[in-house]
Amino acid sequence: MKTLSAQADTRNVSATPEPPKQRKKGIWRTVVRQRYLYMMSVPFVIWLFVFNYLPIWGWTMAFQNYKPSKSFFEQEWVGLKHFVDLFQDERFYLVLRNTLAMSVMGLIAGFVIPIAFAIFLNELRGKYFKRTVQTISYLPHFVSWVVVAGIVTKMLSIDGGIVNEVLLALHIIDEPIQFMAQGKWFWGIVTVSDVWKETGWNAIIYLAAIAGIDRELYEAAKVDGAGRFRQMWNITLPGIRTTISVLLIMSIGHLIGIGFEKQFQLSNSLVTDYSEVLDLYALNYGINISRFSYGTAISMFTSIVSIILLLTANGIMKKTTKESIM
Amino acid sequence: MASKAFDSTKSDRIFDVFNFIIMTIIMVITLYPFLNVLAISLNDSTDTVRGGIYLWPREFTWENYKTIFSYSSLIQGFKITILRTLSGTVLGLLSGSMLAYTLSRQDFKSRKFISTFLALTMYVSGGLVPTYMLMRHLDLIGTFWIYILPGIVSAFNVFVIRSFIDGLPYALQESATLDGANDFTIYYKVILPLCKPVLATIALFLAVGQWNSWFDTYLYNGNKPHLTTLQFELMKILQSTNQGANMINANDMANQMAQVSPESIKMAITIVVTLPILFVYPFLQRYFVSGMTLGAVKA
Numbered sequence: 103m104k105t106l107s108a109q110a111d112t113r114n115v116s117a118t119p120e121p122p123k124q125r126k127k128g129i130w131r132t133v134v135r136q137r138y139l140y141m142m143s144v145p146f147v148i149w150l151f152v153f154n155y156l157p158i159w160g161w162t163m164a165f166q167n168y169k170p171s172k173s174f175f176e177q178e179w180v181g182l183k184h185f186v187d188l189f190q191d192e193r194f195y196l197v198l199r200n201t202l203a204m205s206v207m208g209l210i211a212g213f214v215i216p217i218a219f220a221i222f223l224n225e226l227r228g229k230y231f232k233r234t235v236q237t238i239s240y241l242p243h244f245v246s247w248v249v250v251a252g253i254v255t256k257m258l259s260i261d262g263g264i265v266n267e268v269l270l271a272l273h274i275i276d277e278p279i280q281f282m283a284q285g286k287w288f289w290g291i292v293t294v295s296d297v298w299k300e301t302g303w304n305a306i307i308y309l310a311a312i313a314g315i316d317r318e319l320y321e322a323a324k325v326d327g328a329g330r331f332r333q334m335w336n337i338t339l340p341g342i343r344t345t346i347s348v349l350l351i352m353s354i355g356h357l358i359g360i361g362f363e364k365q366f367q368l369s370n371s372l373v374t375d376y377s378e379v380l381d382l383y384a385l386n387y388g389i390n391i392s393r394f395s396y397g398t399a400i401s402m403f404t405s406i407v408s409i410i411l412l413l414t415a416n417g418i419m420k421k422t423t424k425e426s427i428m
Numbered sequence: 429m430a431s432k433a434f435d436s437t438k439s440d441r442i443f444d445v446f447n448f449i450i451m452t453i454i455m456v457i458t459l460y461p462f463l464n465v466l467a468i469s470l471n472d473s474t475d476t477v478r479g480g481i482y483l484w485p486r487e488f489t490w491e492n493y494k495t496i497f498s499y500s501s502l503i504q505g506f507k508i509t510i511l512r513t514l515s516g517t518v519l520g521l522l523s524g525s526m527l528a529y530t531l532s533r534q535d536f537k538s539r540k541f542i543s544t545f546l547a548l549t550m551y552v553s554g555g556l557v558p559t560y561m562l563m564r565h566l567d568l569i570g571t572f573w574i575y576i577l578p579g580i581v582s583a584f585n586v587f588v589i590r591s592f593i594d595g596l597p598y599a600l601q602e603s604a605t606l607d608g609a610n611d612f613t614i615y616y617k618v619i620l621p622l623c624k625p626v627l628a629t630i631a632l633f634l635a636v637g638q639w640n641s642w643f644d645t646y647l648y649n650g651n652k653p654h655l656t657t658l659q660f661e662l663m664k665i666l667q668s669t670n671q672g673a674n675m676i677n678a679n680d681m682a683n684q685m686a687q688v689s690p691e692s693i694k695m696a697i698t699i700v701v702t703l704p705i706l707f708v709y710p711f712l713q714r715y716f717v718s719g720m721t722l723g724a725v726k727a
Contacts, residue, residue: 132537138611143530143542146523146581150549153578157554157562170564219454226451227444235451237710238458244705246640248659252666252698253461256468262479264460298457310721330443355551363643367663381556388557389647401555409551 164399184399193383194400200289201379205360207293209353216301217346220308221334236309239302251367254295255282282368285376292364292377307349308342315341347423355412359404380404462702465695469493473690492696501653502661502697509639509658512575516638517631523580524630525623528589529615546583560647569648572655575638585630588719592626593619629719632712636705662701665689 133140164184166177188194219239226232242250257263260278269275281287319337328336362381369377378386380400388397463483468476469492471485480486496502530536531543554562559578568574596619604614620627642659649655709716 129537136536136611138615139530139533139536140538142526142612142615143536143538146527147542147545149523149581150545152566153562153581154549154553157558158552160554160558160561163558163561168561170561222447222450225443225447227448231448231451235455237713238455240709240713241458241462241706244636244640244709245702246642246659248640248642248663248666249698249702252662252694253465255666256465256695257461262481264464264482302458306717306720310717329437329439366643370667384556385647389560394557394561397557398555401557405552405555412551 161398161402163395164402166395168395168398170394180395184395185403187396188399188403193378196375197378197380197383200365200376201358201360203289204292204365204379205357207289208296208360209357211293211297212300212304213346213350213353215297216304217308217339217342219301220305220312220342221338223305224309224312224338225330225334236302239305241302242299243303245299247363247367250295250299251364254291254368258282258291282370283372285373288369288373288376292368295368296364307345311342311345312338343423347419351412351415351419354415355408357408357411359408465698468692469696469699471692473692476690476692492690492692493700495693496697496700501656502658504654505656505658505661508572508655512572512657513635513638516576516579517634519576519580520582520585520634521627521631524582524585524589525620525627526615527581528586528593529619531586532590532593533611546581546586550583563648570652570655574648575641575644575657578644579637582634585633589623589626589630592623592719596622625715626719628712628715632709632716633719635708639705658701662697665697666694 162174165179165181167180168177223232223235223239226235245253258265258281260266260280263278265281266275266278270278279287281291315338319341320333323333323337358380360379360381362379362385365377365379365382381404384397384400384404387393388400460483464481467483467485468481470488470490471481472487472489473492475487527542527546531539531546533539553559563569563574563578568577600618600622601614604618609617640659642657642663645655645657645660646663650660
């Protein structure tokens, strides 16, 4: 079918002086033949264009003194002024520090713990116990950050919060600690809450990867006298290496764009110097005090650094472990 | 697991006991906060101030739940949340499955282009301010539709569904074509019924996402009482007192909480907001586990 129409095309090229028209007709014929496929996809492509691509066009605002009342052609262009302002703002470096601190802590904890959890869960005897542990471990993932922040605040409170009670009972501390009111605790609180919420969920992928490892490898290792830890270290871990690499690349891409949900929900006015991250900074400047162009410059900085990080991580992984996502 | 003879060494048994203990501790850490919140919500609110409620209410009462169901803003929040969860899920499933089906067709001419166009959205986004300005231009701010329209197409969901369709036997589609079915009929009559497991997964993701979201309400509709959602109302109630509580010293705190919004009532709202999800997810577990795996392989 395909070759036939191609032949028809070449014959037409020599016969008529206008070959592009003929080719266009071929395309139209395909479009008509696959019209239902187009009817099912084109509306959503337009959708994507409007809601996902038009905002990228909005990056032009970063180079203007954007006024919402004016049209695109009436805006005043100011070049890199907002980026210069951004890089000269002391607050920016504080916010960048917070972002990187929390994302690196989150990356390490959010990587090591789910892998360890998946490996230990896999070694668990008793089908029902394993099922129960797994089902319970997913639970916090389905709860919103609003609820989690409420729960965390409750658990850490100085009157009756379980964390302070346990620490007091164990004589680790003499007086309850005001966890939520001191900046120095904030990064840790965010990281631990995230681990509590997502460990079980993140372990799903590793569990699936572990299930794909050849059982005979374990039998062989047992015959050779390998204990459980040796098997975990020498068979399970290498067996899920590909999965780990791919997820690591994607997480590195998100190092700087870590979002703001948990920071927004867990912070309060006493700890803003430790809780404000880039996206919150963009929200506070860009929308709450209407410095639209400045806020756009912040978002744009975040997006571009994310892509550079993603491509770099991908490149390094490709060289060292031959794994990549692109 | 197969041969018991090799497993019964002493060190293996120690390992099993150790593993069992660790997993039990993890379960306790995961569950305790929820049980504690539940116990407080079922305890008399003035008694709660005395503290010391752990897993069991000291003075049992349904009063807190009765009180919160008399809050009109909460009832309205419920309505809006249910409405957005239902419509967001249905529309999201429709768009996701349709797009996924077209992308699974190897002979579809624009397949490559649309795939790339879609995949790029996972890595690049305009960011907060440009998105906000777009919503302003589209006049969506202050409307219900702002909860639904921006999130209708999700690249991740489309790729998960497509991976599932790719795993179905192609012969089914071919025989339907021979029977004279057009592409839309194949999608509707052949593909959709076979996709039930993956659609259940995506439905759960979409519904949980809609149910739990608060930021769009905060950003766009925070001052529209008839459009605020449950999570936003909960956030207002939880945050107002937390922030206040942090400012004042420990002695005043108990009084303050009792006056503003009692601890037990806050916890009752938390439970009410969380409960629907807790009922649903264990039943969908086997679906979403395989759904996540599909997503990880392809996306």
